[in-house]
Amino acid sequence: MRARLVLPLLMLSVGCSCSRPPRVVEPRPGDGDAGAPEPADAPPPADVAPPPPEIVAPPPDADLPLPPEVAGDDEHPVRIFFEEGKSEVPEIANALLDAVSERLRLRPTEVLRLVGHCDSREKPGGAMELSRQRVNAVRRHLEEHGVDTNRFFVDARGDFQPAGDNETPDGRAANRRVDFVFEQGMMSAP
Numbered sequence: 001m002r003a004r005l006v007l008p009l010l011m012l013s014v015g016c017s018c019s020r021p022p023r024v025v026e027p028r029p030g031d032g033d034a035g036a037p038e039p040a041d042a043p044p045p046a047d048v049a050p051p052p053p054e055i056v057a058p059p060p061d062a063d064l065p066l067p068p069e070v071a072g073d074d075e076h077p078v079r080i081f082f083e084e085g086k087s088e089v090p091e092i093a094n095a096l097l098d099a100v101s102e103r104l105r106l107r108p109t110e111v112l113r114l115v116g117h118c119d120s121r122e123k124p125g126g127a128m129e130l131s132r133q134r135v136n137a138v139r140r141h142l143e144e145h146g147v148d149t150n151r152f153f154v155d156a157r158g159d160f161q162p163a164g165d166n167e168t169p170d171g172r173a174a175n176r177r178v179d180f181v182f183e184q185g186m187m188s189a190p
Contacts, residue, residue, distance in 0.1 A: 070100055072182060082176045097138070114181075116136075119176055
């Protein structure tokens with residue numbers, strides 16, 4: 001599809017000899033038909049270079065390969081994990097969040113749903129609030145790194161959708177997370 005768009009643009013920018021006006025030749029003393037235009041198939045003079053073709057950069061494309069850390073799918077979603085009882089974005093997650101920002105830049109039609117979770121050890125009502133704080137911390141980080149707020153929305157789920165067993169330390173650690181769900185939904189700007 002890219003070739004179908006680039007080729008006509010390239011042809012329009014370079015043009016063809018039939019779309020150029022004839023070159024006017026200055027009269028020289030002694031020439032009988034010096035003011036006549038040169039034939040259209042005559043080569044251009046050596047001192048006149050043809051215009052360079054316009055380089056058309058391909059638009060960001062949804063088919064570009066993604067780094068594995070931000071590819072994500074239903075079986076292996078993109079997610080970051082938090083310490084118990086904390087909502088600060090862990091420093092180790094900064095590289096992943098930068099990659100998420102880059103993915104959104106390269107794919108202008110995608111939107112991002114941020115879904116906050118926590119484990120079941122929070123006090124009643126605290127799980128929902130903590131998951132909301134976590135997702136808002138990620139939202140602020142993305143906004144500070146240039147992601148338009150219209151490109152994502154936030155959702156807090158508390159401890160209602162565990163990824164691991166809340167009876168084990170590893171399971172609880174897997175539940176303290178923010179999931180990144182990439183979806184189509186935003187039209188790119190003209």
